[in-house]
Amino acid sequence: xxESRPAIPDQATSSDLxxxxxxxxxxxxxxxxxxxxxxxxxxxxALILLYSIGILxxxxxxxxYSETNLAKPQAAPDAENWLGTDRLxxxxxxRVVWGIQTTVILxxxxxLTASVVLGLIxxxxxxxxxxxxxxxxxxxGEVIAVIPDVLLLLIIVATVRPRIKEFGYWIEDNTxxxxxxxxxxxxYIVLGIAFLPISWFxxxxxxxxxxxxxxxAPYVDAAxxxxxxxxxxxxxHILPNVITPLVVSVSFGMGAVALGEVIISFFGVGVxxxxxxxxxxxxxxxxxxxxxxxxxxxSHPEQLLSPIxxxxxxxFCWNILGDALNDILNPRAR
Amino acid sequence: MLIYVSRRLLxxxxxxxxxxxxIFSLSSIxxxxxxxxxxxxxxxxxxxxxxxxxxxxxxxxxVQYLRYISDAFKGDLGExxxxxxxxxxxxxxxRLKVSLELNIVSYFVTLIIGLPLGFWAAMRQGTWxxxxxxxxxxxxxxxxxxxxxxxxxxxxxxxxxxxxxxxWSGIFSTQAILPAVTLGVPGAFVFMRYMRASTLDVLGQEFxxxxxxxxxxxxxxxRRHIARNALIPIMTILGFSLAGMFGGSLIVELIYGIPGVxxxxxEAVFQRDYPLxxxxxxxxxxxxxxxxLFTDIMYSVIDPRIRLRA
Numbered sequence: 001x002x003e004s005r006p007a008i009p010d011q012a013t014s015s016d017l018x019x020x021x022x023x024x025x026x027x028x029x030x031x032x033x034x035x036x037x038x039x040x041x042x043x044x045x046a047l048i049l050l051y052s053i054g055i056l057x058x059x060x061x062x063x064x065y066s067e068t069n070l071a072k073p074q075a076a077p078d079a080e081n082w083l084g085t086d087r088l089x090x091x092x093x094x095r096v097v098w099g100i101q102t103t104v105i106l107x108x109x110x111x112l113t114a115s116v117v118l119g120l121i122x123x124x125x126x127x128x129x130x131x132x133x134x135x136x137x138x139x140x141g142e143v144i145a146v147i148p149d150v151l152l153l154l155i156i157v158a159t160v161r162p163r164i165k166e167f168g169y170w171i172e173d174n175t176x177x178x179x180x181x182x183x184x185x186x187x188y189i190v191l192g193i194a195f196l197p198i199s200w201f202x203x204x205x206x207x208x209x210x211x212x213x214x215x216x217a218p219y220v221d222a223a224x225x226x227x228x229x230x231x232x233x234x235x236x237h238i239l240p241n242v243i244t245p246l247v248v249s250v251s252f253g254m255g256a257v258a259l260g261e262v263i264i265s266f267f268g269v270g271v272x273x274x275x276x277x278x279x280x281x282x283x284x285x286x287x288x289x290x291x292x293x294x295x296x297x298x299s300h301p302e303q304l305l306s307p308i309x310x311x312x313x314x315x316f317c318w319n320i321l322g323d324a325l326n327d328i329l330n331p332r333a334r
Numbered sequence: 335m336l337i338y339v340s341r342r343l344l345x346x347x348x349x350x351x352x353x354x355x356x357i358f359s360l361s362s363i364x365x366x367x368x369x370x371x372x373x374x375x376x377x378x379x380x381x382x383x384x385x386x387x388x389x390x391x392x393x394x395x396x397v398q399y400l401r402y403i404s405d406a407f408k409g410d411l412g413e414x415x416x417x418x419x420x421x422x423x424x425x426x427x428x429r430l431k432v433s434l435e436l437n438i439v440s441y442f443v444t445l446i447i448g449l450p451l452g453f454w455a456a457m458r459q460g461t462w463x464x465x466x467x468x469x470x471x472x473x474x475x476x477x478x479x480x481x482x483x484x485x486x487x488x489x490x491x492x493x494x495x496x497x498x499x500x501x502w503s504g505i506f507s508t509q510a511i512l513p514a515v516t517l518g519v520p521g522a523f524v525f526m527r528y529m530r531a532s533t534l535d536v537l538g539q540e541f542x543x544x545x546x547x548x549x550x551x552x553x554x555x556x557r558r559h560i561a562r563n564a565l566i567p568i569m570t571i572l573g574f575s576l577a578g579m580f581g582g583s584l585i586v587e588l589i590y591g592i593p594g595v596x597x598x599x600x601e602a603v604f605q606r607d608y609p610l611x612x613x614x615x616x617x618x619x620x621x622x623x624x625x626x627l628f629t630d631i632m633y634s635v636i637d638p639r640i641r642l643r644a
Contacts, residue, residue: 143352146626148618150581151599155611158603159360263585266480267596269603286484286589297484298492308481316476 026243033328040324043317050314053097054104063091065098066274074300083306086284087296096306099278102271103314105188106261107254110195115253118196119203120246124234126204127211138208141201149198153260156194157269164190184275191270195257202253206245214241244329251325255318262311281307342630346623351403353619358399361608411613416605422613426595430617432502433594436513437583439505441576443518444525449568451522452529453561459534468526475523479582483516483589502592513590517582521575528571533564570632573625580618 034040053060062082069089077084083092126137144152168181214220220237228236264270265279273280285296285304296303386392390401402412411422451471455464490512491497497508504510536542537560545555587596595614602610 139352143349143356146349146353146619146623147357147615148577148580148622150584151615151618154599154603155357155360155615158606158611159364159608162364162606262480263581266585267588267600267603269600282480283588286480297488301484301488304484308478312476312478312481315478 030247030325030328034324037324039320043320043324046313046317047321050100050310050317051104054100057097057101061091061094061097063094065095065276066090074296074303084300084303086281086303092281092303092306095276095281096278096310099276099281099307100310100314102188102265102275102277103258103261106191106195107257109188109192110199110257111250111253113192114196114199115203115250116246118200119207119249120239120242122200123204123207124211124238124242127208128215128230128234128238130212134208137204141204144197145201149260150263152198153194153264154267154269156197157190157264160193161186161190164193184271187271187275191261191264194264195260198260199253199257202256203246203249206249207242210242210245211238214238248322248326248329251318251322255315255322258311258314258318278307278311282311338634339631342627346627350620350623353623354403354616355399357612357615357619358402359395361612362395364606364608406616411616412609414607414610416602416607416610422609425598425610426613426617429593429595429598432592433583433587433596435505436502436510436517436587436592436594437576437579439510439514440516440518440521440579440583440586443514444521444575444579447519448522448525449529449565452526453533453564455526456530456533456537456564457556464530468530471523471526475520477520479516479520479585479589482520483512483586486512486516487589502590502594513586513592516590517579517586520582521579524571524575525568528568529564532567533560535567536560536563539563566636570629570636573628573632577622577625580621 034044062080067090069085071089072081072085073087073089075081075085075089081091081093083096086092086095122137122141126134164186165181168186172178172181215238220233223233223237261270261277262279262282265277266283268280268283270279271277282304390398393401405412409423411426414420414422414425417425451467455467458464497512501509542555542559545559546552583594584596584599586592587594588600599611599614601607602614
C-alpha cells in the first residue's frame with residue numbers, strides 16, 4: 001500500500017518530531033505514538049471490532065443463541081450457519097457473538113469498578129495520606145494477593161451466588177420486575193463481585209507508587225503552602241498525574257479479567273447455560289464428563305477453533321496494547 | 335540480613351492468619367448454615383440444633399475461626415458436608431497428591447527446557463539463532479492452554495493413538511507426557527528469558543575473560559564459570575513460578591481427565607461443600623505464602639541491597 005503522507009525521514013531530529021506532535025494533550029500524544037506501532041495499532045482495531053460485535057450482539061447474531069435445530073447437528077459452515085452448528089444444532093456464529101458480549105460486559109464492568117474506582121480511591125489515599133491508611137490498604141491488598149486467584153474466584157462464586165440468587169427471587173416477588181433470575185443478570189453480578197478482590201490490587205499499587213512519587217513535587221508543596229485543601233490537591237494536582245499508570249493497568253486488567261471469565265465459565269461455574277460464553281463453548285467440547293466431549297473433539301475439532309481464536313485474540317490484544325501504552329506513557333521506559 | 339529474614343518469617347504467619355480469616359468469613363455469608371445442609375431437607379429443628387452444638391456453630395465467629403486453626407494444626411480441616419462423616423483431609427489427600435505430581439513433573443519440563451535454552455541463546459547472542467529461539471518460545475508461551483491441550487490430545491491420542499486420552503497413573507507413565515508438556519513448555523519461556531539475561535550478565539564479567547585467558551577449555555569455562563554463576567539469580571524465581579503454575583494445572587487436569595483437585599473443587603462449588611473448598615483454598619494460600627517467603631529470603635541472600643534496606 002502506498003503511503004499517502006510523507007514518511008518521517010530517518011535523520012529527523014527530536015525537534016522535528018516534537019514539531020509534528022501536538023503541543024499538549026495526553027491522549028493525543030498517546031495516539032500519535034501508538035500510530036507508529038503496527039502491532040499495537042492492529043490490537044486497537046481488533047479490540048474495537050470485538051467490542052462493537054459484543055455490544056451490538058443482538059444485531060450481529062443471525063440466530064437465537066439457545067435455538068436448537070436437532071435436524072442439523074454438527075453441521076459444517078454454510079450460508080445459513082456461518083460457522084456451522086454444534087452438538088445440539090445451535091448456530092456457532094451466534095453463540096460466539098453472544099459469548100463475546102458476555103466477556104465485553106464483564107471486562108467493562110469489573111475494570112470500571114475495580115481498577116478505576118477502587119484502584120484510584122485506595123491508591124491515591126494510600127499514597128497521599130501515608131501513615132495508617134497506607135499500611136491498612138497495602139496490607140489488606142497483600143493478604144488478598146496471597147490467596148491463589150483461581151481458588152479465590154471459585155470460593156467467592158460458590159459462596160456469593162446463593163445469596164445473590166435469593167436476592168434476585170426477592171426482587172421478582174416483591175416488585176414488578178420479573179425475569180431477573182432467568183435473564184442471566186445474576187451471573188454477571190456474581191462474577192463482577194468475584195473479580196473485585198483480585199482486580200483492584202494491581203492498579204492500586206501502581207497508582208499508590210505514582211502518588212508517592214509526586215506528593216513531594218514542588219507544585220504540590222506550593223499548593224499546600226497556599227492553603228489548598230486535601231480534596232482539591234488530590235483532584236487537581238494528583239489525579240491528572242496518575243492517569244498514566246491507570247491507563248496501563250486498565251489495559252492489562254481487561255486482559256486478565258477476560259481470561260479469568262473464560263476460565264471460570266470453562267469450569268462451568270461462571271456464566272450458566274443457556275447464556276453462552278466463550279469459556280462454556282470451549283468447555284463443552286473439551287472438559288465435560290462423559291464421552292460426548294471426546295466424541296465431539298474427535299469428529300468435529302473445528303468447533304473449538306472459533307471460540308479459542310476469539311479468546312486468544314482478545315487477551316493477546318489487551319496485553320499488546322498494555323505493553324505499548326506502558327512504553328509510550330512511562331517516562332522511565334522511554 | 336537476620337533482621338530482614340526474621341521480619342519476613344514473622345510476617346508470613348500474620349499474613350496467613352488474616353488470609354484465612356477472609357476465606358473463613360466468606361463461608362459465613364452463605365444462606366442456610368451447615369447444620370441445616372447436613373441434616374437435610376426434612377430434619378426436625380431439634381436435630382439441627384444438636385448438629386449445630388456438635389459443630390460449635392453457636393460460638394462467636396472468632397472462637398470458631400480460632401478453633402478451625404488449632405484443628406488445622408492437628409491435621410483436621412473439618413468434615414465434608416456432602417460426603418458425610420468423611421474428613422476433608424481424607425478426601426483431599428489422594429487428589430492433592432496427583433495434582434502435586436502433575437505440577438512437579440511439569441515444573442521439571444519447564445526447567446529442563448528453559449534453562450539450557452536460555453544459556454544456549456545467550457551464548458549465540460548476535461546470531462540469528464538467538465532471536466529465532468526467543469521468538470519461537472514467546473509464541474508458544476502466548477498460546478492458551480485451551481488451544482494446546484485439545485490440540486495435543488487430538489494429534490497424539492485420537493489421530494496417532496500413541497497415548498491414552500485421559501487418566502493418570504503416576505509420573506513415570508506415558509499418560510503423564512502430554513499434560514506435563516502442555517503445562518510445562520509455555521512456562522519455559524520465562525526461565526529462558528531470565529537465564530538468557532543472567533548468562534549475558536556473567537559473560538561480561540572479568541573472571542570469564544581471565545579463565546579464557548589462562549587457557550582453560552571452553553566447555554570447562556562454560557560449565558564452571560558461566561553456567562554456575564548464571565544460575566544464582568534463577569534461584570529467586572524458583573518458588574514463585576511453581577506456585578504460579580497452579581491455576582493452569584486446574585485447566586489441564588480437567589481437559590486430560592486427571593483425577594486431581596480440579597474436579598473435586600468444582601464439585602465442591604456445585605454442591606456447596608464449603609469445608610472442602612475452604613481447606614483447599616487455605617492450603618493453596620499457605621503454599622503461595624511459603625513460596626513468596628522462600629523467594630524473599632533467596633533475594634536477600636543474593637542481593638545485599640534488599641537486606642540492607644530493611
